Amino acid sequence: MSHAATHDHHDDHHGAPKSFFQRWFMSTNHKDIGTLYLVFALVMFFIGGSFAMLIRAELFTPGMQLMQPYFFNQLTTMHALVMIFGAIMPAFVGLGNWMIPLMVGAPDMALPRMNNLSFWILPFAFTLMLSTLFMAGGGPAGGWTMYPPLSLQSDSLAYVVFAVHLMGISSIMGAINIIATILNMRAPGMELLKMPVFVWSWLITAFLLIAVMPVLAGAVTMLLTDKYFGTNFFNPGGGGDPVLYQHIFWFFGHPEVYIMILPAFGIISEIIPTFARKPIFGYKAMVFAIASIAFLSFIVWAHHMFAVGLPMGAEIFFMYATMLIAVPTGVKVFNWVSTMWGGSMTFETPMLFAIAFVILFTIGGFSGLMLALVPADFQYHDTYFVVAHFHYVLVTGALFAIIAATYYWLPKWSGRMYSEFWAKMHFWNSVIWVNVLFFPQHFLGLAGMPRRIPDYNVAFANFNMISSIGGFLFGASQLIFLGVLIHGVWFSKKKATDRVWEGAKGLEWTVPSPAPHHTFDVPPVIHDDELAHGHVND
Amino acid sequence: MGQQHDAYFVPAKSYWPFVAAVVMFTTVFGAAHWLNAEPGDAGFGKTVLLVGVIGVLGMFFGWFRSVINESLAGSYNHQVDTSFRMGMMWFIFSEVMFFGAFFGALFYIRMFSVPWLGGTGHGTLTHEFLWSDYAASWGANGGNGPEHVGGAFSTVPAWGLPLLNTLILLSSSVTVTIAHHALRAGHRGKILVFLGLTVLLGALFLNFQAHEYIEAYKELNLTLHSGVYGSTFFMLTGFHGLHVTLGTIMLAVIWFRVLKGHFNKDHHFGFEAVAWYWHFVDVVWLGLFMFVYIL
Numbered sequence: 001m002s003h004a005a006t007h008d009h010h011d012d013h014h015g016a017p018k019s020f021f022q023r024w025f026m027s028t029n030h031k032d033i034g035t036l037y038l039v040f041a042l043v044m045f046f047i048g049g050s051f052a053m054l055i056r057a058e059l060f061t062p063g064m065q066l067m068q069p070y071f072f073n074q075l076t077t078m079h080a081l082v083m084i085f086g087a088i089m090p091a092f093v094g095l096g097n098w099m100i101p102l103m104v105g106a107p108d109m110a111l112p113r114m115n116n117l118s119f120w121i122l123p124f125a126f127t128l129m130l131s132t133l134f135m136a137g138g139g140p141a142g143g144w145t146m147y148p149p150l151s152l153q154s155d156s157l158a159y160v161v162f163a164v165h166l167m168g169i170s171s172i173m174g175a176i177n178i179i180a181t182i183l184n185m186r187a188p189g190m191e192l193l194k195m196p197v198f199v200w201s202w203l204i205t206a207f208l209l210i211a212v213m214p215v216l217a218g219a220v221t222m223l224l225t226d227k228y229f230g231t232n233f234f235n236p237g238g239g240g241d242p243v244l245y246q247h248i249f250w251f252f253g254h255p256e257v258y259i260m261i262l263p264a265f266g267i268i269s270e271i272i273p274t275f276a277r278k279p280i281f282g283y284k285a286m287v288f289a290i291a292s293i294a295f296l297s298f299i300v301w302a303h304h305m306f307a308v309g310l311p312m313g314a315e316i317f318f319m320y321a322t323m324l325i326a327v328p329t330g331v332k333v334f335n336w337v338s339t340m341w342g343g344s345m346t347f348e349t350p351m352l353f354a355i356a357f358v359i360l361f362t363i364g365g366f367s368g369l370m371l372a373l374v375p376a377d378f379q380y381h382d383t384y385f386v387v388a389h390f391h392y393v394l395v396t397g398a399l400f401a402i403i404a405a406t407y408y409w410l411p412k413w414s415g416r417m418y419s420e421f422w423a424k425m426h427f428w429n430s431v432i433w434v435n436v437l438f439f440p441q442h443f444l445g446l447a448g449m450p451r452r453i454p455d456y457n458v459a460f461a462n463f464n465m466i467s468s469i470g471g472f473l474f475g476a477s478q479l480i481f482l483g484v485l486i487h488g489v490w491f492s493k494k495k496a497t498d499r500v501w502e503g504a505k506g507l508e509w510t511v512p513s514p515a516p517h518h519t520f521d522v523p524p525v526i527h528d529d530e531l532a533h534g535h536v537n538d
Numbered sequence: 539m540g541q542q543h544d545a546y547f548v549p550a551k552s553y554w555p556f557v558a559a560v561v562m563f564t565t566v567f568g569a570a571h572w573l574n575a576e577p578g579d580a581g582f583g584k585t586v587l588l589v590g591v592i593g594v595l596g597m598f599f600g601w602f603r604s605v606i607n608e609s610l611a612g613s614y615n616h617q618v619d620t621s622f623r624m625g626m627m628w629f630i631f632s633e634v635m636f637f638g639a640f641f642g643a644l645f646y647i648r649m650f651s652v653p654w655l656g657g658t659g660h661g662t663l664t665h666e667f668l669w670s671d672y673a674a675s676w677g678a679n680g681g682n683g684p685e686h687v688g689g690a691f692s693t694v695p696a697w698g699l700p701l702l703n704t705l706i707l708l709s710s711s712v713t714v715t716i717a718h719h720a721l722r723a724g725h726r727g728k729i730l731v732f733l734g735l736t737v738l739l740g741a742l743f744l745n746f747q748a749h750e751y752i753e754a755y756k757e758l759n760l761t762l763h764s765g766v767y768g769s770t771f772f773m774l775t776g777f778h779g780l781h782v783t784l785g786t787i788m789l790a791v792i793w794f795r796v797l798k799g800h801f802n803k804d805h806h807f808g809f810e811a812v813a814w815y816w817h818f819v820d821v822v823w824l825g826l827f828m829f830v831y832i833l
Contacts, residue, residue, distance in 0.1 A: 017551065022551055025553070025556045026551040026552055026553050026555075026556065027551065028548060028549050028550070028551055028552065029548075106546070107546040107548055108546070108548045110621035110624070110625075111621055111622075111625055112548060112549055113549055113552050113554065113555050113601075114555070114625070116552075116555035116556070117554075117555035117556075117558050117559060120555055120556050120558075120559035121559045121562065121563075123559075124559050124560070124562070124563035125563075127563070128563065128566065128567060128570070155574055158569070158570040158573040158574055159570045159574075162566035162567075162569060162570050163566075165566065166562060166563070166566065169562075172629075172632050175628075176624070176625050176628040176629060176632075177625075179624065179628055180621045180624040180625055180628075183624060184617060184620045184621050184624060185546075185617070185621070210628050210631055210632045210635070211631070211632075211635050212635070213632070214632045214633065214635040214636035214638075214639065215635055215636070215638065215639045215642075217636060217639075218636050218638075218639025218640055218643075219639060221773075222643065222769075222773070224573075225762075225769070225773065226769075228573045229762060230762055230763040231762060231763075231766075231768070231769035231772075231773065232682075232683060232687055232763075232765050232766045232768070232769050233643060233647075233766060233769050233770075235683070235687070235766075236651070236655060236664070236668075236683065236684070237683050237684060237685035237687060238682055238683035238685060238687035238688075238765035238766050238769070239647065239651065239652050239655065239680070239681060239682060239683030239684070239687075239765045239766035239767065240647060240651060240683070240765075240766040240769070241646070241647065241650070241651035241654075243651075244643055244646050244647065244651060247642075247646060248639055248642060248643060251639075251642070309660070310660075311659065311660050518548075520546075521546060522546075523546075
């Protein structure tokens, strides 16, 4: 009986199915599903990016230029929702899907069909959410945080709430799959403390996802019932409190911030050792630092709400807890630099993005420390300083890590080398223009320009124009990225070797390039010398 | 257990995940349309919602049937079983966090927002300027806020039906455990009796819960609109009731699967997953009984 069952899908063991529908819609293959995630994230990146271009165009000069204020508010809201839930998170899940089974010597994800469902929910969820832009009442315009009572005024609330529910279901299932894969599918000998740091970072991220996505679902459900079913969670007249929403939302929201950066830490911890040709400095410290950051993420949420009117004790607690995060983050930055110290470094594109990540993410971290100070935050709260801060951690942090990972593993995925020249063009354009785009926003915020406004005082004109020019050119630079990807996937003549990078270590480099449809049908033998972080004894 | 079972198992391709995504989308698309429809114009949204819900039920039926068939064919080795167990455990953890959001809201409202509206600590000015006559308290005298949203109401006494329901759910946890032990010992008749008893206790719980709701609406004027007391009461007990409903259906399905001889003493993940879920529902109820009804 068991023999017949294995025989049924015997054809799977040779290669990808021929039928397009079968391959991409009915997949149980972690590589194909990973590709779907990554392509989806890229599409969303350009959609969210086009919203950003419109925002910067409106802000190019003072006065109303192109659109009604209400549409501007829809753009800022949708830009955030699309980039967070559509681009950054699915990109990380895609990378996890592709790489985790390869890195731990598993044949696939633990629950391959649920994996496919996790992905296919997303296009539908975003169809639902983006469709509100074309409806009579317009899209959501109360900001991605959906604070009541403002968000309750929007007719699109039900669509957005249900879209968030779908994304949450997708994220939870994806996270369960990743945890089960890491805990249950590792090849014999791949002990927990021998796993690549990227796998560790995803294990911890997946835990965060399962812990907080249901909380977001609960928060938006309360919004839904407050608007449509007459509950009073956020209505003080009925005994509720709008600040309650902010507490629940940020109990989700702060771990969510780390959901978007911990896998990036993992990626950088893979790339720097490869191009410094040294094992990562302080492997265990790196793992424990990620775990500490994840733990702290649960007890800092109210630092998003310092200006809302919290009791003094709460403000002080959340201020100190927040500043505590600088310690494990400092450990990570120190260890990345120490890994490079004395290494024989080469500067291929993934390494360039990784180094830019270390420097620019640290800037975002420092501005975060400034925002953590309660008395200072009263000044900075809801200004462009906050916008500059979180774009440094999300664009030059999370996004740069995703781009670095794409260049790093693309040859393994496609079997072809991308054009190093054009990739470097992409890097230098990105790294220059992203700073022109976001650095002046620090000054705008310190001078008092509020976020989420379509028009502003003429005093802010110069820096806004500089920022917009940086924005347009940063946006245009991503077209180079698109070109490099298309060329590197289909047209490049230069074949990739199996190891791809001279200093690359880890199981993923032991399989051919491009990685065959099925890998590790039998568990590989683990040699400690082959692991990126060498022997971990102490 | 053949030789192949030591190798990895990767399931065959399936259209169910894609079908699931489509029907889930249909359901929420219909629901959103329905909620936003003009009064008297809810037909389209309702129809789509109904189609979606039927689709979701059909999807569960079809997907689980294919999985059960694979399981009966012996395709699942020990590793797959462990993956399933991990999946179920983390799913239950996510459910715990979902209820955590609503319990957190309840605690925040009782500890902070209602007392503040009454003028303590942080809320002095709100109280002074907006609702200076509001004497903050929970329950019937003030649980619906300073504007007495929904009008005067009484609360459901904890020591009547809720206590009975607590005893019912606790007994059902015992019966499902007896059934589990019977399964391990291979006594099919005993399993059927005690699992059947568990299903009946679940149904009885739901019946009493429905009675309680009807009484709350008709006699006590305690409704979903009764300020934040009504919101937390009905949302917490309502989501719990929904989970009991799902759990009862799952138990009933397992009963039929036992009847068909799907399980043996080493191979009964489906049974255990549902039993875990049932215990989880039970524990949530204990929290509800404590914090919603008694305190």
